[in-house]
Amino acid sequence: MVHGAAVVLVVVSLGWVSVFGFVEPWIAVAFGVLIALGEVARTALPGERDQAPLGAAGALAYALLGSLAGERTHHGVAQVVLVWSIAALVGAVPSLVRGRRPNADSAARRVLAVGFAALLFQPLYNRGVLLRHGLEHGPGYAAYIAACAGLSAGVDVCLAALLSETPLRRALCDETTALLRIGSAVAATGVVISIAAGEIGLWALPLFSVPLLLTQAGFRRYAAIRATQRQTIASLARATEVAGYTLPGHAQRVATIARGVGRELGLSDQELLLLEYAALMHDIGQLSLVDPIPGGATALLCPEEQRRIGRLGSEVIRRTGVPPEVAEIVARAAEPYRGADGASDGGPPLAARIVRVANAYDDLACDDPGPARREEVLAQLRAGTEREYEPRVVEALARVCPRISG
Structure with a gap:
């Protein structure tokens, strides 16, 4: 539905501009170049978000542009979208x-x-409505533009949540958090450029883009550090495969399954990151074994041996510089969902329960990932929900498995 609405808006805008003409082309070219450069400089940001902050700010500024160097502009919503x-x-x-x-x-x-922001501003400005209400100059003008930018950001958050695979409530929280990081800088830059362009012309574009570029560079550096950390963790996790303790690709498969289940259960971006790290490193304690477990299947070991491997792995992880929460998840993943008394209160944290289920699933299904074997393994896991595995995690796994397998 969102994709269809976007296509319709672009087609309608193209038709409108074709009929009524393209106005002030040099202004459009200047903003178009800024947007294009922003798209070229697109970068990966926290939460697996691939964004173009500079391009977004340029598009917002053009949508909210009223005057340029003291002269009124006349482009409308359709031209902004085009x-x-x-x-x-x-x-x-x-x-x-x-x-x-x-x-x-x-x-x-x-x-x-962008179309929504232009719709809030361009018709009212071009028809003189803002001027008649005293909102075309001074603080009132700046406040109205800022309100348009804020509402546009809210629409973007809602659309992102609708398109996300995460449950809606969690997706709204994650997207709102992301907005407070780089989104606020994008909105502020767009507002400042549109207001400043009214006084100094197109010089506002390069002049007021610099702070956002510096902010984007900082986020890019953070994303690069995090990517390097993940590569280091993934390489360390492969040590068990290289040494013959686990099957090839086991750690990555468990991480993929765990992340999918965590997203299905509404974990935040930060919780998903820690869950992925723990899933990658959950078997590192096997390096302490004298003889490898057949197939590396820890799910088939006795409870005491599982806990021992979990504790040893946790001790190794604490010395690697990984967040301490990861070590805690790995240690607790060896514990059953319910205690000996049958109570689940005070049991392992949700991330540990997810890793336990994901690991058991891959241990049992890795030899035959087909649908028949998948249902058989899920039946085994459901049979263990009285004590070993949390029921809602197993059911989330059942929903996620077909998507991962596909």
Whole structure:
């Protein structure tokens, strides 16, 4: 539905501009170049978000542009949408050349959010409504533009949550958190450029883009550090495979399953990150064994041996610089969901329960990932929900497995 609405908006905008003409082309080109450069400089941000902050700020500024160097502009909603669409396509060319697939969700969100911002501002400005109400100059003008930017950001958050695989409530929380990180800087930059352009013209574009570029560089550096940390953890996790203690790809499969289950259960971005780290390193304690377990299947060991491997793995992890929560998850993943008295209160944290279920599933199903074997393994896990595995985690796994297998 979101994709369809975005396509309809672009087609309608193209038709409108074709009929009524393209106005002030040099202004459109200047903002289009800024948007395209922002798309080229697209970067990975926390929470697996691939964004173009500079391009988003440029599009927002053009949507909220009223005057340029003291002269009124006359572009409308349709031209704003068309300029963004063309610039985004041009900016995506380098990524396409490198073989990267465009992010359709991000494009649909952005065109609808930009179109919404332009709809709030352009008709009222071009028809003189803001002027008649004293909102075309001074603090009132700045406040109205800021309100338009804020509402546009809210629309973007809602659309992102609708397109997310995460449950809606959790997705709204995650997207709102992301908005408070880089989204607030994007909105502020767009507002400042649109207001400043009214006084100093197109010089506002490069001048007020610099702070956002510096902010984006800081996020890019953080993302690079986190990617390096994950690569280090993944390499350490492969030590058990290289040494012959676990089957090839076991750690990565468990991490993929655990992350899917965690997302299904509504874990936040930070919780998903810790869960993934723990899932990758959950078998590191096997390196202490004299003889490898057949197939590396810890789910088939006695409870005491599982806990011993979990404790040893936890001690290794605490010395690697990984967040301490990861070591705690690995240690507790060896514990059953319910205690000996049958109570679940005070049991392992949710992340540990997820890792336990994901590991058991891969241990039992890795030899035959087909649908028949999958249902058989899920039946075994359901049979263990009285004590070993949390029922809601197993049911979340049952929903996630077909998507992962597909």
